[in-house]
Amino acid sequence: MRPSKPCVPLAVCLLVVAVTQLVTSPRAIAADWPRVEAADLALTKPRIDPAADAEALLWDVRVTDASNLDTPYTVLAHHLRIKIFTDRGREDQGKVDLTYTDKARIRDVEARTITPDGRITELRGSDVFDRTIVKADGIKVKAKSFVLPAVVPGAIVEYRWLEYRDTFANYLELGLQRDLPVHLIRYHIKPLAVRDLGFQMRTQSFNVPTPVAVKKDDGGYNLLEVQNVSALRRERYMPPDSAVKSWMLIYYADLATADLVPQKFWEKFARSFYDEYKTRLRANSDVTAAARRATADAATLDAKIAALLAVIRERVKRDDLAASRRRADKDNAAGDTLKRGNGSGDDIAVLFTAMAAAAGLDARLALTCDRDDALCPSDYKQPYFLNTMVVAVKDGNGWKFVDPNNRYAVDGHLRWQQEGPAALLLDPKEPAFVEIPPSPSTYSTRKRTANLTLSEDGVLEGEVTLEYSGHVAMSNRERDADDSVAERQRRLTEDLARGMPGIELTDFVVENLEDPAKPYSLRFKMRVPGYAQKTGSRLFVQPAVIQRGAQALLTEATRRHSIHFPFAWSEQDTITLQWPADYDAESTETPQPVVLNNGRAAMYAPKLVTDNSAHRATLTRTFFVGGDSAIFYPVDAYPPWKSFFTQVRTADDFTLSLRKRGAGANAR
Numbered sequence: 001m002r003p004s005k006p007c008v009p010l011a012v013c014l015l016v017v018a019v020t021q022l023v024t025s026p027r028a029i030a031a032d033w034p035r036v037e038a039a040d041l042a043l044t045k046p047r048i049d050p051a052a053d054a055e056a057l058l059w060d061v062r063v064t065d066a067s068n069l070d071t072p073y074t075v076l077a078h079h080l081r082i083k084i085f086t087d088r089g090r091e092d093q094g095k096v097d098l099t100y101t102d103k104a105r106i107r108d109v110e111a112r113t114i115t116p117d118g119r120i121t122e123l124r125g126s127d128v129f130d131r132t133i134v135k136a137d138g139i140k141v142k143a144k145s146f147v148l149p150a151v152v153p154g155a156i157v158e159y160r161w162l163e164y165r166d167t168f169a170n171y172l173e174l175g176l177q178r179d180l181p182v183h184l185i186r187y188h189i190k191p192l193a194v195r196d197l198g199f200q201m202r203t204q205s206f207n208v209p210t211p212v213a214v215k216k217d218d219g220g221y222n223l224l225e226v227q228n229v230s231a232l233r234r235e236r237y238m239p240p241d242s243a244v245k246s247w248m249l250i251y252y253a254d255l256a257t258a259d260l261v262p263q264k265f266w267e268k269f270a271r272s273f274y275d276e277y278k279t280r281l282r283a284n285s286d287v288t289a290a291a292r293r294a295t296a297d298a299a300t301l302d303a304k305i306a307a308l309l310a311v312i313r314e315r316v317k318r319d320d321l322a323a324s325r326r327r328a329d330k331d332n333a334a335g336d337t338l339k340r341g342n343g344s345g346d347d348i349a350v351l352f353t354a355m356a357a358a359a360g361l362d363a364r365l366a367l368t369c370d371r372d373d374a375l376c377p378s379d380y381k382q383p384y385f386l387n388t389m390v391v392a393v394k395d396g397n398g399w400k401f402v403d404p405n406n407r408y409a410v411d412g413h414l415r416w417q418q419e420g421p422a423a424l425l426l427d428p429k430e431p432a433f434v435e436i437p438p439s440p441s442t443y444s445t446r447k448r449t450a451n452l453t454l455s456e457d458g459v460l461e462g463e464v465t466l467e468y469s470g471h472v473a474m475s476n477r478e479r480d481a482d483d484s485v486a487e488r489q490r491r492l493t494e495d496l497a498r499g500m501p502g503i504e505l506t507d508f509v510v511e512n513l514e515d516p517a518k519p520y521s522l523r524f525k526m527r528v529p530g531y532a533q534k535t536g537s538r539l540f541v542q543p544a545v546i547q548r549g550a551q552a553l554l555t556e557a558t559r560r561h562s563i564h565f566p567f568a569w570s571e572q573d574t575i576t577l578q579w580p581a582d583y584d585a586e587s588t589e590t591p592q593p594v595v596l597n598n599g600r601a602a603m604y605a606p607k608l609v610t611d612n613s614a615h616r617a618t619l620t621r622t623f624f625v626g627g628d629s630a631i632f633y634p635v636d637a638y639p640p641w642k643s644f645f646t647q648v649r650t651a652d653d654f655t656l657s658l659r660k661r662g663a664g665a666n667a668r
Helices: 008-018 037-044 085-092 262-277 285-294 301-315 322-326 334-340 345-358 470-480 485-497 636-653
Strands: 053-069 073-083 097-099 105-112 121-123 129-134 141-148 155-163 172-177 182-189 197-206 213-215 222-229 247-254 363-370 388-395 398-402 423-424 432-435 447-456 460-468 505-513 522-530 534-536 539-543 570-580 582-583 594-596 604-613 617-624 656-660
Touching: 037 097, 037 432, 053 085, 053 172, 073 085, 085 097, 097 155, 129 604, 172 222, 262 363, 285 301, 285 334, 285 345, 301 322, 301 345, 301 388, 301 582, 322 345, 334 345, 345 363, 363 505, 388 423, 432 505, 447 470, 460 470, 470 522, 470 570, 485 505, 604 636
Parallel strands: 053 182, 447 570
Antiparallel strands: 053 073, 073 155, 097 141, 105 121, 105 155, 129 141, 172 247, 182 222, 197 247, 213 222, 363 388, 363 423, 388 398, 423 432, 447 460, 460 522, 505 522, 534 539, 539 656, 570 617, 582 656, 594 604, 604 617
């Protein structure tokens, strides 16, 4: 849950300045484009990466902080010019999605293609359309989309657009690396003049080999340039982009704290944040009474936390939109939230903290990062990364962390994105960073059970149950929450069809989507024509049905980034396979177990039991990753991890041979 930024004084100061700085667009969209050099048009091979299918010749962005009367905004004028070298580059770069958030607007999109012979084809305005893109974990973003015209290998494509954001460029990310190599990156930045008010725009670079120089530019802009930047290489289970790619953060710094050493900076920041919330944390009589009634019969810390969460979930609905319409200084105390029955994520975290304190628990608000977006080392002196608010409750000599807004966990368990980094406890006297350990592999489990029948013509059919718990269940619930049952069935069918073409699912049932106290379950019947291969008197069948056709989890020959598993997890499969009565299993061999670091880091243990008298085989499969809750590994640990997953994939592909009874010994 993302808290509001503790930047009220800065916002006020910027607004005072902004009302005197009425400006128009930093550039009007003109009919002419910047000159294209003949050498760029004649370029036939990549200059930075010989294997590149396309390279960006120019990535130019003009950032202007401004205001229209009393409404602050930022205008970003983007221009991107790309050289296409191959058909794959044409496919990858010919379709464009300009994504934006609810607090931004995109206007004045222009694009054109210049073919190698110099012919220019302009994009028609009617060919630009709005759409919604569904990304990983079901996240939806808006986009202006278009297909560039007349794109061929050797062509140059370029497009430009204006982006308006409903806020100042305070904590604005400027990318210095793309998914393709870039010849020249230019940012022109025009901040507000607020130094006299105690603030100044500053920059902080991340993962940049050499410092980026900033120099004065025309029109009150600052210019920074970077040349010959390699493409960002993405790998499975890598850290978040912000932890590996080159980028820069621009923000307005309070000059009174900007130069403090990290420890003093964080102490001052935590106290300031606490002061902003302390009046909201006071429990009135209603909050105190509700907390004490809820925990009257709770004997343990976990029971008390569960009881308090039950009250909040019963009486308070999260409504960030309604909360945004209220004044920041009105009706946002813990008692107001309980009385009103709705509140923002911040409001609910404050209410839980106040109720916990009223019940006699030592509870504090805490800030941490979303590990899916960024890591947050404490030596950065950068509160931008601390964008998630949770609650820390004293547990003996340590702390138990709770997310009251996580409706997909019965006990307020943190999402996996909040585990691993340190959290900053908002204590008025002794603020401190406290590590949040990842959950063990036993917390997040995939359990698959199937009772299947194989016919003599190779058709496999039967009943399947998929059960998910812990972080696996939370991720699936978040993804599926707004989808229909039909949409979930379609997605699962497509997933299974990769290994079982022609699969059909019927009697599809979803269970416990809204009940985190129980495993999230999918039950269905499936039918797969031609699952087993029939050769003469033999049937060849793969018992590891769910894993059929899956790829190894790590496949690259080499690795550039460290390994960051999202969370530790385990798998438990029980597959029962009934075959035709006149067939016998020829072999009872079971694939060998596979272990990593003596079974501490990861383990795979299959077991196949065949019974010819009952015409049945039962495969049990046990698997886990993240023993000792370890989920982060350096680059040099990649070879053994790759070997482990490769061996698991090979073992899952093993085949059981069934021979028709009475057939000759040499029958094929």
